[in-house]
Amino acid sequence: MPERVQKIAGAVAELTKEKLGSVSRVAAATKMLALNAKIEAARAGEAGRGFGVVAQEVSSVASTVQDLSAQLDAELAPLVAELEQLGEQLVWHVRGTRLSDLALHVIDLIDRNLYERSCDVRWWATDSAVVEACAEPTPETTAYASERLATILGSYTVYLDLWIADRHGRVIASGRPEAYPGVLGADVSGEPWFRDAIATSDGTEFAVVDVATNQRLRGATVATYSTAVRKAGREDGEVIGALGIFFDFAPQAHGIVTSMDLTPEDAARTRVMLVDHRLTVIAASDGAGLLTERIDLRRDGGRERGVFQRPGGAMVGYALTLGYETYAGLGWYGVIEQRPPASA
Incomplete structure (x- = not known):
């Protein structure tokens, strides 16, 4: 629709210019004919005097028409230019609004997706297997926690891996140890996701770091969400570890x-x-x-x-x-x- 308005405005401008030009050319031709008629009347002498008067009137009418054409051109030109400008502004506004709407739609889609990630990490941090592995990190509890993480990954395919770290920042369980063999036992105490998770004030909070590549996950681009694992899974419980979840950001x-x-x-x-x-x-x-x-x-x-x-x-x-x-x-x-x- 806005493109059509712009085309109509351009067509009006072109048509107006064309018709005013036609009027001006007719007036000029009429004046030329009147001039020729006056010349011929003069040659005819007394017999052509009446015709000469008519020729003079025709010339006067032609001049009036030419003047009116010039005035009309002068008055219409700015109005037509304004119409063209309004057409361009309408196209700009409609296109711009649509692009801005699409941009809002894009960011809303990713926000809805990441909202779920923030819920996931806080929920899974209270899982009994996760809590027990951090409270008593024995081979049995950490192995079971890894099994539990693997089960979660089987249903939540948007994640590359899930890690549990003890309170000192050593990874004690992961969901895909075969796919990412360098994860178990890794020291992540200096990584932002772990530090921010440990610093959360209670179980309602979570941490998220900037989208980045993670070399332990074969250089994949991930969005990392984390939170503290707390004693007995309570919101106000003592911090006994951290859970990090790695959202497979690039394809999503x-x-x-x-x-x-x-x-x-x-x-x-x-x-x-x-x-x-x-x-x-x-x-x-x-x-x-x-x-x-x-x-x-x-x-x-x-x-x-x-x-x-x-x-x-x-x-x-x-x-x-x-x-x-x-x-x-x-x-x-x-x-x-x-x-x-x-x-x-």
């Missing part, structure tokens, strides 16, 4: 940024992205720039949602996370960048 996020409802033509010129609080690309529909590219959002006045145009004509819509339920979000943005159509 790629599925979201490539799921937008776009026509094939629009999809070919559109890049859908997720960027973190540092404005680093963490997911992109074209797979480019992951964890290396930073996006300039031009958030005028710190706006949480907006649209702007880059040099070259690409339009960018963005939206800040709103969070979901009890999940406040991580300061991420959904970003949609769309190049102008080839015919534009």
